[in-house]
Amino acid sequence: xxxxxxxxxxxxxxxxxxxxxxxxxxxxxxxxxxxxxxxxxxxxxxxxxxxxxxxxxxxxxxxxxxxxxxxxxxxxxxxxxxxxxxxxxxxxxxxxxxxxxxxxxxxxxxxxxxxxxxxxxxxxxxxxxxxxxxxxxxxxxxxxxxxxxxxxxxxxxxxxxxxxxxxxxxxxxxxxxxxxxxxxxxxxxxxxxxxxxxxxxxxxxxxxxxxxxxxxxxxxxxxxxxxxxxxxxxxxxxxxxxxxxxxxxxxxxxxxxxxxxxxxxxxxxxxxxxxxxxxxxxxxxxxxxxxxxxxxxxxxxxxxxxxxxxxxxxxxxxxxxxxxxxxxxxxxxxxxxxxxxxxxxxxxxxxxxxxxxxxxxxxxxxxxxxxxxxxxxxxxxxxxxxxxxxxxxxxxxxxxxxxxxxxxxxxxxxxxxxxxxxxxxxxxxxxxxxxxxxxxxxxxxxxxxxxxxxxxxxxxxxxxxxxxxxxxx
Numbered sequence: 001x002x003x004x005x006x007x008x009x010x011x012x013x014x015x016x017x018x019x020x021x022x023x024x025x026x027x028x029x030x031x032x033x034x035x036x037x038x039x040x041x042x043x044x045x046x047x048x049x050x051x052x053x054x055x056x057x058x059x060x061x062x063x064x065x066x067x068x069x070x071x072x073x074x075x076x077x078x079x080x081x082x083x084x085x086x087x088x089x090x091x092x093x094x095x096x097x098x099x100x101x102x103x104x105x106x107x108x109x110x111x112x113x114x115x116x117x118x119x120x121x122x123x124x125x126x127x128x129x130x131x132x133x134x135x136x137x138x139x140x141x142x143x144x145x146x147x148x149x150x151x152x153x154x155x156x157x158x159x160x161x162x163x164x165x166x167x168x169x170x171x172x173x174x175x176x177x178x179x180x181x182x183x184x185x186x187x188x189x190x191x192x193x194x195x196x197x198x199x200x201x202x203x204x205x206x207x208x209x210x211x212x213x214x215x216x217x218x219x220x221x222x223x224x225x226x227x228x229x230x231x232x233x234x235x236x237x238x239x240x241x242x243x244x245x246x247x248x249x250x251x252x253x254x255x256x257x258x259x260x261x262x263x264x265x266x267x268x269x270x271x272x273x274x275x276x277x278x279x280x281x282x283x284x285x286x287x288x289x290x291x292x293x294x295x296x297x298x299x300x301x302x303x304x305x306x307x308x309x310x311x312x313x314x315x316x317x318x319x320x321x322x323x324x325x326x327x328x329x330x331x332x333x334x335x336x337x338x339x340x341x342x343x344x345x346x347x348x349x350x351x352x353x354x355x356x357x358x359x360x361x362x363x364x365x366x367x368x369x370x371x372x373x374x375x376x377x378x379x380x381x382x383x384x385x386x387x388x389x390x391x392x393x394x395x396x397x398x399x400x401x402x403x404x405x406x407x408x409x410x411x412x413x414x415x416x417x418x419x420x421x422x423x424x425x426x427x428x429x430x431x432x433x434x435x436x437x438x439x440x441x442x443x444x445x446x447x448x449x450x451x452x453x454x455x456x457x458x459x460x461x462x463x464x465x466x467x468x469x470x471x472x473x
Contacts, residue, residue: 023140024306025299028147028292031364033371036274041382045271059457060172062267067257068175071248075167078249082167085160092153099149102142105134113321129316129332136311141303148296151289154464158286161459165282167247169453173446174243176262180442181237183262187438188230191431194406195223198423201414215420222424226431262441266448271382271455274375280456281374285464287367294360301356304349307341374454381451388444395437402430 039045060072076082111128137143199219205211245255278284313335320330342349409426412418452458 021138021140023137023143023299023303025140025144025302026295028295030288031291031367033278033368035278035371036375039271039274039375039379039382041379042271043386045269045382057458059452060168062269062452063172063263064267065175065263067260068172071171071175071244072168074248074250075171076164079167079247080249082160082164085156085163089153089156089160092149092156096146096149096153099142099145102135102145103137105132107132124321125319126321127316127318129314129318131312131314133310133312136309138309139303139306141300144296144299144303148293148300151293151296154289155286155293157465158282158289158461161282161463162286165453165457165459168457169449171244171247172449174240174247175257176442176445176449178237178240178244178257179260179262180438180445181233181240182259183438183442184435185230185233185237185259187434188226188233191434192223192226192230195219195226195427198410198427199223201410202420205414205416210416211420218420218424222427262438263445264441266385266445269448269451269455271378277374277378277455278371279461280459281454282456282459284367284370284374285461287363287370288461289464291360291363291367294356294363298353298356298360301349301353304342304352307339310338310340312336312338377454378451381447381454384447385444385451388440388447392437392440392444395433395440398433399430399437402426402433406430 058069058072060068107130109128109130111126114125114127116123116125199216199222202211202215202219206213206216241255241257242252244257245252248255272280278288313333315333316331318330318332406423406426409418409423413420413423
């Protein structure tokens with residue numbers, strides 16, 4: 001529909017306030033999650049307070065390990081997987097700008113110079129007009145799209161934070177496994193020394209004629225078995241070292257970590273109230289932002305029921321390009337107002353709205369499940385750490401008793417009052433108990449790392465960026 005010259009100001013005056021109307025579709029309100037008032041396994045833990053000095057970003061510093069601090073600092077800089085996630089976030093920001101462009105008019109200048117022949121006359125014709133069009137966002141379709149892309153960008157930011165936390169966690173766990181391998185290597189080296197001492201005693205007893213050759217052979221077999229086990233630890237250490245190298249974005253050949261000690265204790269981690277977990281986990285934040293993204297998509301779909309209004313116009317010159325004073329010689333202008341209203345599309349719009357609503361409902365269920373899974377992970381570690389601490393104290397006593405049993409058995413064997421089978425049994429029990437205690441130490445450290453990560457690693461939803469255009473105007 002083309003309108004007359006006098007109606008243009010009236011149409012513009014009408015379109016401007018209409019474009020500022022509230023967008024159609026539901027406004028976003030975060031659905032309630034299933035949150036308990038306190039943790040079930042909270043006994044033995046303290047609640048976090050504003051005075052707690054737990055690292056808010058560099059959570060790994062609570063372990064006070066300079067090597068770990070150096071390695072973790074490289075993850076966000078050099079990890080290639082995180083670089084891909086960061087690129088996805090930058091792409092999401094660009095999509096916001098792309099959506100916001102729909103709020104503004106488009107202006108084009110496409111001059112055409114034509115040479116033609118008409119009625120035997122050959123000449124030139126110039127069409128040089130600046131044209132433009134604007135579709136006022138009366139129903140808020142564009143604003144809902146901007147809101148959708150803005151929430152999507154925050155989803156990408158939360159995904160990046162979650163991927164970063166996951167990579168940092170993987171590095172810390174690989175580093176802990178490397179230290180545990182070093183500790184097991186030390187244990188087996190000590191065991192080899194003890195078994196060699198037993199072999200020496202057995203050899204002396206055999207030389208004195210008070211022990212059988214089979215005792216010597218058995219003692220030698222124990223030494224070789226312990227040596228083989230100590231050698232095999234190198235595989236575990238090498239694989240964890242390679243994993244660490246890849247996590248910090250380096251070839252395995254370029255990274256070496258010196259033999260180190262596994263920490264005896266673990267840091268005390270303060271635990272916040274359950275409701276705080278909703279703000280401290282990036283995966284929960286991503287799920288929550290996804291709900292807003294899908295909620296805005298409903299408004300985009302609902303806008304399909306309403307007509308689209310477009311204002312367009314052009315101004316310039318059409319005629320001979322060689323005429324002096326071109327603009328005055330033959331000016332050209334036009335403006336138009338058009339309406340596009342779908343009358344029948346086979347229920348397409350209904351289907352699109354329903355699909356958007358169900359996608360939103362799916363995101364609500366996914367959000368609530370993410371929250372439940374987060375609570376399960378925290379509760380698991382809250383239960384595991386104190387139980388393992390108690391187990392370790394009992395195992396420590398078992399190791400002490402086993403060591404005494406070995407010493408008594410060797411003394412009795414040397415005195416000829418005990419057979420070598422008793423010594424072998426006592427030594428095997430000691431090694432088993434020491435390995436079990438070491439495994440528990442390592443598992444407790446693993447569970448503390450996992451607990452810190454389950455609590456969000458010090459991250460909060462306040463760190464989500466607010467890029468321009470994420471909120472509707």
